[in-house]
Amino acid sequence: MQTLSVELGDRRYPIYIGAGLIGRPELYRPHIGASQVMIVTNETVAPLYLAPVRKALEGFAAAEVILPDGEQYKNLATLNRIFDELLGHRFSRRCTLIALGGGVIGDTAGFAAACYQRGVPFLQVPTTLLAQVDSSVGGKTGVNHPLGKNMIGAFYQPRCVIADTASLDTLPERELSAGIAEVIKYGLIRDPEFFLWLERHMEQLRQRDRVALAFAIERSCRNKAEVVAADELEAGQRALLNLGHTFGHAIETGMGYGEWLHGEAVAAGMCMAAHLSRRLGWLDESAETRIRALVERAGLPTDPPASIPPEGFLRLMAVDKKVLEGRLRLVLLRGIGDAVVTDAFDAGALDATLQHFSAAGL
Amino acid sequence: MQTLSVELGDRRYPIYIGAGLIGRPELYRPHIGASQVMIVTNETVAPLYLAPVRKALEGFAAAEVILPDGEQYKNLATLNRIFDELLGHRFSRRCTLIALGGGVIGDTAGFAAACYQRGVPFLQVPTTLLAQVDSSVGGKTGVNHPLGKNMIGAFYQPRCVIADTASLDTLPERELSAGIAEVIKYGLIRDPEFFLWLERHMEQLRQRDRVALAFAIERSCRNKAEVVAADELEAGQRALLNLGHTFGHAIETGMGYGEWLHGEAVAAGMCMAAHLSRRLGWLDESAETRIRALVERAGLPTDPPASIPPEGFLRLMAVDKKVLEGRLRLVLLRGIGDAVVTDAFDAGALDATLQHFSAAGL
Numbered sequence: 001m002q003t004l005s006v007e008l009g010d011r012r013y014p015i016y017i018g019a020g021l022i023g024r025p026e027l028y029r030p031h032i033g034a035s036q037v038m039i040v041t042n043e044t045v046a047p048l049y050l051a052p053v054r055k056a057l058e059g060f061a062a063a064e065v066i067l068p069d070g071e072q073y074k075n076l077a078t079l080n081r082i083f084d085e086l087l088g089h090r091f092s093r094r095c096t097l098i099a100l101g102g103g104v105i106g107d108t109a110g111f112a113a114a115c116y117q118r119g120v121p122f123l124q125v126p127t128t129l130l131a132q133v134d135s136s137v138g139g140k141t142g143v144n145h146p147l148g149k150n151m152i153g154a155f156y157q158p159r160c161v162i163a164d165t166a167s168l169d170t171l172p173e174r175e176l177s178a179g180i181a182e183v184i185k186y187g188l189i190r191d192p193e194f195f196l197w198l199e200r201h202m203e204q205l206r207q208r209d210r211v212a213l214a215f216a217i218e219r220s221c222r223n224k225a226e227v228v229a230a231d232e233l234e235a236g237q238r239a240l241l242n243l244g245h246t247f248g249h250a251i252e253t254g255m256g257y258g259e260w261l262h263g264e265a266v267a268a269g270m271c272m273a274a275h276l277s278r279r280l281g282w283l284d285e286s287a288e289t290r291i292r293a294l295v296e297r298a299g300l301p302t303d304p305p306a307s308i309p310p311e312g313f314l315r316l317m318a319v320d321k322k323v324l325e326g327r328l329r330l331v332l333l334r335g336i337g338d339a340v341v342t343d344a345f346d347a348g349a350l351d352a353t354l355q356h357f358s359a360a361g362l
Numbered sequence: 363m364q365t366l367s368v369e370l371g372d373r374r375y376p377i378y379i380g381a382g383l384i385g386r387p388e389l390y391r392p393h394i395g396a397s398q399v400m401i402v403t404n405e406t407v408a409p410l411y412l413a414p415v416r417k418a419l420e421g422f423a424a425a426e427v428i429l430p431d432g433e434q435y436k437n438l439a440t441l442n443r444i445f446d447e448l449l450g451h452r453f454s455r456r457c458t459l460i461a462l463g464g465g466v467i468g469d470t471a472g473f474a475a476a477c478y479q480r481g482v483p484f485l486q487v488p489t490t491l492l493a494q495v496d497s498s499v500g501g502k503t504g505v506n507h508p509l510g511k512n513m514i515g516a517f518y519q520p521r522c523v524i525a526d527t528a529s530l531d532t533l534p535e536r537e538l539s540a541g542i543a544e545v546i547k548y549g550l551i552r553d554p555e556f557f558l559w560l561e562r563h564m565e566q567l568r569q570r571d572r573v574a575l576a577f578a579i580e581r582s583c584r585n586k587a588e589v590v591a592a593d594e595l596e597a598g599q600r601a602l603l604n605l606g607h608t609f610g611h612a613i614e615t616g617m618g619y620g621e622w623l624h625g626e627a628v629a630a631g632m633c634m635a636a637h638l639s640r641r642l643g644w645l646d647e648s649a650e651t652r653i654r655a656l657v658e659r660a661g662l663p664t665d666p667p668a669s670i671p672p673e674g675f676l677r678l679m680a681v682d683k684k685v686l687e688g689r690l691r692l693v694l695l696r697g698i699g700d701a702v703v704t705d706a707f708d709a710g711a712l713d714a715t716l717q718h719f720s721a722a723g724l
Contacts, residue, residue: 034687076442080507087509092685115477117683118504118515119595142480145442147449153480154516233481321479323454325396 002214004221006137007229008157015137015161015221017214022125022164023052028098031123031159032060036095038086039064040109045101045127048170053100053125063089067105072258074104074143076152082112093117096159102128102175103135103262107153110141114156124161128171129179129213130263132163133186133220138228138241144257148319149249155233163221165214173206177299178263180205181244183216184294185270186223189240192337194219199290202297239322239341243331244269247304250316254308260301267300276353277333280345287336303357310354364576366583368499369591370519377499377523377583379576384487384526385414390460393485393521394422398457400448401426402471407463407489410532415462415487425451429467434620436466436505438514444474455479458521464490464537465497465624469515472503476518486523490533491541491575492625494525495548495582500590500603506619510681511611517595525583527576535568539661540625542567543606545578546656547632548585551602554699556581561652564659601684601703605693606631609666612678616670622663629662638715639695642707649698665719672716 001018016027037060041050046066054062065085067078086095099109099122106124113122124136142153168176183205187195197215198205204212224241231238247269251260274291277283292302308316322329327343328350334340363380378389399422403412408428416424427447429440448457461471461484468486475484486498504515530538545567549557559577560567566574586603593600609631613622636653639645654664670678684691689705690712696702 076438080438083507083514084509087507087513087681090681090685092687093683094686115504115514115516117513118502118517140480142477145445145449147446151449151479152445152477154477155480319449319452321455323452324456325454 002218004218004225006157006225008232011157013158013160015163015225017132017163017165017218017221019166019210020164021162022049022167023056025056025058027160027162028056028123031121032096033121034092034094034096035061036089036091037062037098038082038089038091038095039098039100040067040082040105040112041100042067042069042105044069045105049100049127049167053098067108070258071104071144071252071262072256074108074257075145076143078108079112079143082109083116086112086116093120095120097122098125099123099136099158100125100127101131102126103131106131106136107141107150108143110139110156110158111143111153114141114154119156121159124158126161126163127167128175129168129217130175130182132165132217133179134182134224136161136163137221137224139232147253149253149257150321151319163217165210165217168208168213173299174261176206176208178261180298181263181267181270181295181300183220184298185241185243185266186220188270188291188333188336189243189331189339190227190337191219191223194223195294195336199294202294206299239329240331240339242322243333243339244273246317246320246322246328246330247272247313249320250313251304251308254312254316255305260305264301267295267298268302268304271295271302272304272353272357273330273332275356276330276345276349279349279353280332283333283335287333290336306358310351310358313354364580366580366587368519368587370594373519375520375522377525377587379494379525379527379580379583381528381572382526383524384411384529385418387418387420389522389524390418390485393483394458395483396454396456396458397423398451398453399424399460400444400451400453400457401460401462402429402444402467402474403462404429404431404467406431407467411462411489411529415460429470432620433466433506433614433624434618436470436619437507438505440470441474441505444471445478448478455482457482459484460487461485461498461520462487462489463493464488465493468493468498469503469512470505472501472518472520473505473515476503476516481518483521486520488523488525489529490537491530491579492537492544494527494579495541496544496586498523498525499583499586501594509615511615511619512683513681525579527572527579530570530575535661536623538568538570540623542660543625543629543632543657543662545582546660547603547605547628548582550632550653550695550698551605551693551701552589552699553581553585556585557656557698561656564656568661601691602693602701604684605695605701606635608679608682608684608690608692609634609675611682612675613666613670616674616678617667622667626663629657629660630664630666633657633664634666634715634719635692635694637718638692638707638711641711641715642694645695645697649695652698668720672713672720675716
């Protein structure tokens with residue numbers, strides 16, 4: 001087991017990474033204050049991992065809420081189901097929530113913990129690669145609104161993250177690839193060595209080589225923890241973590257939540273950001289080619305769906321959280337491992353990029 | 363105009379108190395970061411005060427959402443209406459919310475500000491006595507759940523509070539009395555001199571004597587600001603502010619939100635707490651008599667509704683946020699101006715208290 005730390009002063013917390021952690025009581029116990037524990041999970045994850053988690057929590061007054069699976073359920077109605085269960089069980093403000101599942105579960109349960117009785121502790125037990133390398137770390141919680149992704153939420157840190165790499169054995173291949181999208185992102189925005197490593201080890205990752213996966217998860221979490229510790233509330237550099245996400249959120253919202261996996265949308269979004277960066281003369285052609293090649297080898301889309309026209313993208317991107325005073329800001333690339341957040345790009349280049357992908361789209 | 367300060371480090375903020383403040387642009391401007399401003403108000407307040415607020419905000423891109431009036435609308439559905447408006451107007455995370463109205467508007471709009479895009483600034487412009495002396499100060503925001511009051515929310519501080527005492531001219535008498543309940547509370551929990559002053563000036567307050575009202579508001583806010591500065595997240599002494607509230611919330615939830623005004627329920631709840639304190643031998647009979655007399659002179663109920671039986675109270679109080687590990691904690695009195703939060707009371711005395719009021723009830 002490896003242990004990383006997210007350094008946030010009195011809200012500092014550990015990330016445990018290793019195989020077989022999900023059933024280890026000693027990882028949970030120090031982070032649970034009182035006896036009432038609510039496990040929030042979904043219909044896919046519950047048959048696989050609810051039993052070992054319940055066993056690890058023996059002696060606690062544990063209950064669970066099992067939600068339907070999918071991004072389309074990451075909304076206020078689902079959030080209210082969690083409140084119904086908590087209040088139905090008369091759980092007090094000393095209760096603890098455990099988010100057992102992928103990014104949707106982590107975001108929804110984390111936001112429920114942020115709001116229930118104005119805030120109760122919660123633990124992240126991510127069971128997808130995407131959740132282990134990205135969404136479970138850093139305290140972004142929230143739900144979607146029909147008009148925009150993650151528009152309702154809170155910055156609220158977990159007490160710990162328990163990332164059991166063995167849980168990836170049961171992950172569908174499509175979900176594995178979706179997670180790799182966020183792994184590639186860390187290489188692109190701040191870790192060129194890691195990008196090189198990914199170019200050399202993509203096949204091992206997709207074959208779920210234990211050593212390669214553990215390395216990629218640890219390296220990703222380390223990158224994320226460093227960024228979050230430096231800028232918890234996204235006043236500055238944390239926004240770099242959104243490479244590909246403004247385009248990606250437009251794809252997710254435009255297609256209807258759940259059609260494209262978040263990681264798939266981010267993958268296409270990163271290729272779009274790379275293309276725009278190259279068009280602006282900020283990134284050379286060989287770098288764009290390498291990025292597209294790696295995304296493709298990860299089993300991910302390099303192009304957005306053709307069904308969203310350029311004007312659709314512009315409309316959907318206009319509600320992005322990075323829009324300030326009507327100016328769209330994007331994360332763009334100056335090189336592999338070198339990203340910037342900027343509104344100083346030519347609008348014509350963005351239009352041309354959207355036109356290009358509209359013609360090339362799936 | 364008087365200015366108090368809530369001392370919360372980098373979240374420190376001013377409370378402006380005085381007549382005619384609502385239309386003064388210079389009070390708003392320093393606290394609004396960017397041009398988009400959403401005024402959240404209700405159908406009762408909008409015809410009275412929306413125009414002067416809009417005028418004070420000339421030059422900003424201001425919009426408004428006008429909600430129905432009443433505690434029964436303080437819920438997730440109403441919250442979502444605010445998000446609909448914000449997203450419909452494509453308001454960014456640099457937008458500012460202005461809560462214009464009573465406690466329900468302040469709590470709901472404040473919680474919307476806490477959650478929208480994971481947090482945007484907001485200003486409190488309280489137009490009821492209750493909101494001016496209590497709910498607009500201190501950062502408790504949230505909405506109700508059918509199973510419990512204020513169960514979903516956040517601690518989220520406003521950028522400033524603009525308490526225009528002239529807005530109380532239009533306040534219905536019943537609402538004025540409801541606000542006086544929270545004023546009496548400050549005397550009871552920590553300010554015996556203020557309690558004495560209230561005994562001497564209750565008639566002036568009810569006649570809306572400007573000088574008396576301004577004094578009572580300023581003294582109440584000062585008490586609240588001191589408590590909040592010492593214990594923002596209610597780890598300790600802040601819970602004293604809930605005197606009468608555990609009984610009161612049971613009345614509000616049990617009667618259906620909106621039947622009893624919050625302040626009315628708190629008034630009866632304070633009398634119940636005083637009775638239980640006396641029964642425990644902690645408070646002498648003359649003090650209980652003085653408390654009941656002052657509550658009555660404020661035009662407030664001294665007894666709960668008879669329609670909630672003792673077992674109903676116990677069931678409703680069991681979901682209170684102060685319940686920890688199944689132990690009900692109450693704010694009780696050791697004297698006028700001396701309150702404690704405790705679970706160390708005889709359950710039989712609580713039962714006897716509930717029986718007493720069940721027989722005496724309205």
